[in-house]
Amino acid sequence: DTAVSQTPKYLVTQMGNDKSIKCEQNLGHDTMYWYKQDSKKFLKIMFSYNNKELIINETVPNRFSPKSPDKAHLNLHINSLELGDSAVYFCASSPGGRNSPLHFGNGTRLTVT
Amino acid sequence: GDSVTQMEGPVTLSEEAFLTINCTYTATGYPSLFWYVQYPGEGLQLLLKATKADDKGSNKGFEATYRKETTSFHLEKGSVQVSDSAVYFCALSADNYQLIWGAGTKLIIKP
Numbered sequence: 031d032t033a034v035s036q037t038p039k040y041l042v043t044q045m046g047n048d049k050s051i052k053c054e055q056n057l058g059h060d061t062m063y064w065y066k067q068d069s070k071k072f073l074k075i076m077f078s079y080n081n082k083e084l085i086i087n088e089t090v091p092n093r094f095s096p097k098s099p100d101k102a103h104l105n106l107h108i109n110s111l112e113l114g115d116s117a118v119y120f121c122a123s124s125p126g127g128r129n130s131p132l133h134f135g136n137g138t139r140l141t142v143t
Numbered sequence: 144g145d146s147v148t149q150m151e152g153p154v155t156l157s158e159e160a161f162l163t164i165n166c167t168y169t170a171t172g173y174p175s176l177f178w179y180v181q182y183p184g185e186g187l188q189l190l191l192k193a194t195k196a197d198d199k200g201s202n203k204g205f206e207a208t209y210r211k212e213t214t215s216f217h218l219e220k221g222s223v224q225v226s227d228s229a230v231y232f233c234a235l236s237a238d239n240y241q242l243i244w245g246a247g248t249k250l251i252i253k254p
Contacts, residue, residue: 034186035185040216060179070246071230071246071249072247073244075241075242120187122186122187127240128237128238129188129192129195130238131177131192132242133188134187136185136186137185137186
């Protein structure tokens with residue numbers, strides 16, 4: 031009974047393609063996030079939604095577009111994929127508040143060739 | 144702005160050795176502090192947290208104490224196991240609730 035689930039786990043695609051990653055959480059949390067982790071394990075927040083409303087939108091190319099159809103889902107669509115987009119993308123959720131921990135999915139490893 | 148600095152890895156230890164991973168921070172206000180662990184092929188998971196000065200967080204034999212005077216939150220464990228091999232992240236939650244992450248420290252435990 032996975033709390034935060036992402037699909038697919040692996041995604042291999044060519045430059046220029048468009049792809050989507052889906053995320054669902056069954057924890058009843060109000061806030062969801064997308065993070066990018068590079069090959070050196072450095073974590074960078076990309077987006078955050080609270081109750082379907084975008085609240086954090088870091089400096090990310092316009093090619094990346096998040097969509098939250100409801101509180102339990104946050105999808106990430108990427109247009110015109112580039113080699114530099116290769117990374118592991120993590121979805122996370124949180125009940126909100128400064129002391130609340132994040133719950134992460136197991137990641138989607140994206141490889142652009 | 145707020146920031147978190149962790150010791151660079153990898154840190155390589157033998158089983159049953161004592162572990163310290165250093166973490167220092169700069170922040171305005173009174174942040175909450177966290178350690179997360181990432182096992183190979185998995186997402187991050189909360190290891191422990193402390194929400195105010197002098198608080199000690201502990202879990203699975205790991206401990207960290209929130210030291211305001213030295214702006215530190217060092218992670219310690221008395222006797223590490225091979226299964227502790229992972230990447231450890233220190234993070235702070237600032238006044239705007241956004242998490243600021245350290246760069247991560249890879250820990251390798253040899254049998």
